[in-house]
Amino acid sequence: MTYGAKLAALADPTRRAVFEALRGGPRSVGEIASGLPVSRPAVSQHLKALKDADLVRDEPRGTARLYRIHAPGLLELRTWLDGFWDDALERFKTFAETESEPPSEDRQ
Amino acid sequence: MTYGAKLAALADPTRRAVFEALRGGPRSVGEIASGLPVSRPAVSQHLKALKDADLVRDEPRGTARLYRIHAPGLLELRTWLDGFWDDALERFKTFAETESEPPSEDRQ
DNA sequence: TTGCTCCGTAAGTCATAGCTAACTGTAAGC
DNA sequence: GCTTACAGTTAGCTATGACTTACGGAGCAA
Incomplete structure (x- = not known):
């Protein structure tokens, strides 16, 4: 896990908006998508990229799924x-x- | 000048290599290009992007042109x-x- | 002035990535 | 067990951007 992947993950404006939406605490995909002008699958894809970069972690909450910023x-x-x-x-x-x-x- | 532009500038691996080549001190375009597997115009374009992001500053030195990292x-x-x-x-x-x-x- | 060297820009090509639409999978509720 | 709701995945399109080649401009030396 290199810093290059993290930089690339945070370079996209939409993805950065998704990331910053988690600043206030854990959120689900739908919650994040409702506050952004992109579809839910787009948010899901961005979260996957952020997860691959080890910038967020996810956690199942029933049918939903909570994402949070991973400080380390x-x-x-x-x-x-x-x-x-x-x-x-x-x-x-x-x-x-x-x-x-x-x-x-x-x-x- | 927002951090978004800086993140986008540093996201590209080649451009980051150009940037890191300046870590040892001011360099000319040709010097940087000779140490990288890309052409000189490519380096020049990357330096322009870094300059637009206010991450580097340039300075004419005769026919050459010195680029340095801009700490602020x-x-x-x-x-x-x-x-x-x-x-x-x-x-x-x-x-x-x-x-x-x-x-x-x-x-x- | 002429030639050389270094750099920037323009045009064109090609790869990558972000987006939407449609589908699949899974958990909760009746 | 069936339906509903939510999330993830895939396919395909489109747009952005990174690269090279070619060209033009500017400074230094003879």
Whole structure:
């Protein structure tokens, strides 16, 4: 389970909307679909992609099925980004000190 | 400039390879392309996408053109992920305490 | 100025992925 | 046991995007 799969899973706007719908707590497919302009099968497919990326976990509740955000899955993405961030920030600080012009105004 | 564009930019494996090639410092288009199994225009297009997402900045160096990671652009993505992380972790802890079974074994 | 090198853009092709519609499977209720 | 309701799966269509080839522009050297 790599961070690439998680990034790809969160890249799609609709899928990200599905993911963010779980931010308030566990939801079923139908509940999520009712709040989005896409069909229920589409939501189900997005949830499958999120599940494959280990970003959500599901749990049967009678005939329905509850999906919730899987925090440990988010951790890997966070770790990758943090490593990148530390590296980039260090170089950015060096760059900002050596260059005279302010970096935030740099070639916009 | 939303985090959605940044996520979409980093979702593609090749584009992520281009981005990670900049981790060691500023590089030109040709340098990056020589280390990847894609053509130079492809790298150029990926760099444009990364630039549009405010993840990199470019700078002319004679006939060449140096690209570098733009740390402030990464910050927005980090902030979004952190907010999500805090929320998800809180719910995950609550879930782990209420449920008897360990969450990491939950319906794999 | 001419030639070389490096880069960006346009056009075209091809693969991937997201969507809907239709079908199947399963649990709850009478 | 049958019906109903909810979720997952599959097929097919469409659209998006990633890639290459070809072309044009800009800077440096002779």
